[in-house]
Amino acid sequence: MPPKQQPSKADLAKKQKVVEDKTFGLKNKSKSKNVQKYVQTLQQNVQPKVDPKKLDAKKKKDEEKARERELNELFKVAISQPKVPLGVDPKSILCEFFKHGQCAKGFKCKFSHDLNIQRKGEKIDIYSDKRDDEEGNETMEDWDQEMLEKVVESKSKEYNKNKPTDIVCKYFLEAVEKKQYGWFWACPNGSKECHYRHALPPGYVLKSQMKALLEEEGQKVAIEDEIENQRAKLTASTPLTTDLFMEWKKKKTEERDAKLAEQRADRAKNDRMSGRELFLSDASLFVDDAEAYDKYQREDESDVPQGKVDKDSSVDGPSSSMAGHRDNGNNDADEDIDVDDDLDMDELNELEASLAKTSLRINEPGA
Known part of the structure; x- marks a missing residue:
């Protein structure tokens, strides 16, 4: 049995107009409960009946979408967009959210939604042999003795047949020079069977590049000529002497x-x-005053020889008596100092002069 056709918008508009006509002029539309109930009954009769099964199916579908959306929100935490380097077009980088099926921006996303963009943008390295990476990384940890002997025998035969060499394959060089080398290039000797290197040595310069370098070097002007040219361009200058x-x-x-x-x-x-x-x-400003300080020279009696002291005392009798006189004078001066401590500046100067004269007389020879 075919499903019932849904009423068109024109039919719904006619039925709505019938409801408005029947409720026209009713008093207390917004206050009376009976009038409101009558209006709701008319509107329900006009509106098409909804299938409860469809309602349940739609409800389940909405619940599944909400659950999936919640899981996606939790999964988005672990996804992070790559940082765009300076000067790089973001459209050349694959969107990580699109890669995991989580990007909802569509064409407004600044990153690319092309899954082949990585293969398109990646450049082949002509300075490394891709066969080095394709070699098996299997180790002997899981091998038994029999398997180990088989591998050793096969490797020895293979080594004797195709000994490794550092010579660059001529077909590889020819393909690079003619710009035919790429991801799908195959060596005429065999991609894996060719035992020559499919990589350029460090610092190798191609012939095409060498030609351009030689032309550039030939067109370069020497530094002396450049200086002279710049000097010739000057309009107002003075010769340096x-x-x-x-x-x-x-x-x-x-x-x-x-x-x-x-x-x-x-x-x-x-x-x-x-x-x-x-x-x-x-x-x-840095010269000291004449009387800023005094120098005194003191000799210990223990440093003078005993014989010399006796000789001086026997020969120089008057000097000893004079020394005693001076000692008496010094004792008198000490007594004066002890008696009167409050001396003025003149008295202190006189006392200092007398002490200096006494020390000079003691040091004079034959005194």
Whole structure:
């Protein structure tokens, strides 16, 4: 049995108009409960009846979508977009959310939604042999003795047949020179059977590149010629001579000395001169007064020989008596100092002069 056709918009509009006509002029539409119930009954009769099975199916579908959306939100936490390097087009990078089926931006996404973009953008490296990476990474950890012997025998035969060499394959060089080398290039000797290297050695320059370098080197102007050309372009110039150079140097030296003198005067004005600057400016500031300090020389009696002391005492009799007299004078002076401690400056000077004369007489030979 075919499903019932849904009423069109025109039919719904006619039925709605019938409801409005039947409810036209009713009082207390918004206040009376009976009137509101009557209006709702008319509207339900006009609206098409909804199949409860369809309602249940739609509800289940919405619940599944909500659950899937929740799982996607949790999964998005572990996905992070790659950082775009400076100067790189984001459209050349595959969107990580699209890769995992989580991107909802569509064509507005700044990253690419082409799964083949990585293969298109990746460039082949002509300085490394891709067969090195294709070799099996299987190790002997899981092998038994029999398997190990088989592998050793096969490897020895293979090694003797195709010994490794550092010689670059001529077909590979020819393909690179003619720009025919790519992902799908196959060596005429056999991709895996060819025992020559399919990689350029470090620092190798192709013939096409060498030609361009030689042409560029030939067109390059020497530095001496470049200097002369630049000098010839100058309109107003003065020829440099020895006298002119010495005059310029003297002028620069005078300017530097004047600048230093101005800085020194500024520092002196603000009391910020160093000790060296003060000494160079006025050395008299660093001279001590004549009476700033006194020097005394003291000799211990233990340092003088005993025989010499006896000889001096026997020969120089008057000197000993005079020394005793001086000792008496010193004792008197000490007594005076002990008696009166409050001496003025004149008395202190006289006392110092007398003590100095006494020390000189003691040191005079034959006194």
